[in-house]
Amino acid sequence: MSTSTRPGQSSPLYYQRFPRWRDVSPSQWNDWQWQARNTITTLDDLDGVVHLSGEEKKALLPTVSKYHIALPPYYASLIDGEDRDDPIRRQAIPLPEESFFHGHEMDDPLAEDEASPVPGLTHRYPDRVLLVTTSYCSMYCRHCTRKRIWKQGEAPASRESIERMVDYVGRHEGIRDALVSGGDPLTLPLDRLEFILSRLRAIRHLEIIRIGSRLPVVMPMRITDELVRMLDKYGPVWLNTQFNHPREVTPQAAAAVDRFLRAGIPVNNQTVLLKGINEQPATMIALNQALLRAKIRPYYLFQCDLVVGAEHFRTSIESGLAIMEGLRGHTSGLAIPSYVIDLPGGGGKVPISPNYIVGRSEGGLILRNYEGRTFTYPDPPAAADQAAREPAEFVSSPA
Numbered sequence: 001m002s003t004s005t006r007p008g009q010s011s012p013l014y015y016q017r018f019p020r021w022r023d024v025s026p027s028q029w030n031d032w033q034w035q036a037r038n039t040i041t042t043l044d045d046l047d048g049v050v051h052l053s054g055e056e057k058k059a060l061l062p063t064v065s066k067y068h069i070a071l072p073p074y075y076a077s078l079i080d081g082e083d084r085d086d087p088i089r090r091q092a093i094p095l096p097e098e099s100f101f102h103g104h105e106m107d108d109p110l111a112e113d114e115a116s117p118v119p120g121l122t123h124r125y126p127d128r129v130l131l132v133t134t135s136y137c138s139m140y141c142r143h144c145t146r147k148r149i150w151k152q153g154e155a156p157a158s159r160e161s162i163e164r165m166v167d168y169v170g171r172h173e174g175i176r177d178a179l180v181s182g183g184d185p186l187t188l189p190l191d192r193l194e195f196i197l198s199r200l201r202a203i204r205h206l207e208i209i210r211i212g213s214r215l216p217v218v219m220p221m222r223i224t225d226e227l228v229r230m231l232d233k234y235g236p237v238w239l240n241t242q243f244n245h246p247r248e249v250t251p252q253a254a255a256a257v258d259r260f261l262r263a264g265i266p267v268n269n270q271t272v273l274l275k276g277i278n279e280q281p282a283t284m285i286a287l288n289q290a291l292l293r294a295k296i297r298p299y300y301l302f303q304c305d306l307v308v309g310a311e312h313f314r315t316s317i318e319s320g321l322a323i324m325e326g327l328r329g330h331t332s333g334l335a336i337p338s339y340v341i342d343l344p345g346g347g348g349k350v351p352i353s354p355n356y357i358v359g360r361s362e363g364g365l366i367l368r369n370y371e372g373r374t375f376t377y378p379d380p381p382a383a384a385d386q387a388a389r390e391p392a393e394f395v396s397s398p399a
């Protein structure tokens with residue numbers, strides 16, 4: 001009898017195709033603390049997940065000494081180790097290109113620190129603010145816009161610094177929406193997170209709290225009933241996450257999202273457009289359809305920012321436009337996010353959309369549809385023209 005076969009279990013679990021996890025029981029695997037304890041944080045520890053030669057590891061050393069790696073076993077188990085271009089691998093394991101510099105990349109491409117009246121808080125738009133509450137993430141995305149905060153190590157913001165951010169929100173009555181972000185705020189110790197949420201909820205003019213977290217994607221077992229119940233005490237809370245590839249929308253991830261939804265927390269998705277990962281329109285259609293099946297609303301498709309170490313992920317705007325063309329009309333409107341560029345230098349998010357207005361004719365606008373057929377949409381009558389007309393009943397019924 002094989003040692004990996006357990007009573008009542010006819011087929012191996014998905015993660016048991018990796019020899020290193022063959023003897024991990026489902027109750028261990030589904031325990032987020034086990035996932036946290038067994039997170040892969042070194043190149044050597046990747047052995048058995050992907051094959052990296054000694055040469056390759058050596059070439060990556062300068063990169064990983066600057067920008068750390070972390071792969072919870074769950075997320076690592078989604079990697080196809082045979083495929084060097086695997087889209088999950090690409091998000092979590094660096095390429096040597098991550099150390100390249102072309103001269104125009106920035107540490108803080110969105111100038112968040114400049115629009116920061118107190119450390120950790122960015123106030124760019126009139127009625128909403130962004131709070132960076134920790135520099136810790138369960139998985140470090142190679143394309144992260146906030147790589148600059150990785151240098152702070154892996155630490156939650158101090159109580160004093162949280163107090164200063166919350167005080168700022170309290171002193172500005174125009175703020176009705178606070179984005180609790182990081183790093184990943186759902187990695188915070190529960191009492192620290194509850195402290196932040198309860199302090200924010202006590203502010204009379206603050207209407208909604210948004211949480212930005214990738215945990216549903218990279219460690220869905222962290223989304224426990226206890227966690228979502230705590231979050232909903234401070235509702236309305238909205239959850240924004242980041243699925244970038246259809247293979248990330250697993251039954252485990254969908255179950256985590258379901259726990260949010262049942263606790264009354266809506267889940268929206270912010271995909272980052274990444275070369276070699278999700279640049280093909282077919283991939284993006286599959287992703288957004290998979291999100292709808294998991295009851296997640298696609299919210300944004302972000303053009304990749306000009307952050308140091310992520311230039312190899314950046315696509316042309318034309319790629320993004322081709323994706324938007326591929327979605328509109330071809331699939332559910334609900335599956336279509338807004339495609340935005342967050343402008344370098346702090347200009348904020350700007351939507352970009354294919355142009356469906358072809359031109360103008362005598363009496364109307366010429367539009368094309370998703371199939372490329374053109375139609376004329378007539379102008380409404382001009383005011384002067386309308387006044388000169390007889391009432392309709394006289395036109396249709398001669399005396």
Ligand SMILES: *Cc1c(COP(=O)(O)O)cnc(C)c1O
Pocket residue numbers: 122123124125128129130179349
């Ligand atoms: C993206 C962002 C927001 C939220 O923008 P929405 O379009 O409302 O989702 C708020 N503040 C900052 C600094 C941001 O970058």
Ligand code: SF4
Pocket residue numbers: 136137139140141143144145146182183184213214
């Ligand atoms: S989860 Fe967000 S903050 Fe953390 S590494 Fe990924 S993109 Fe950056």
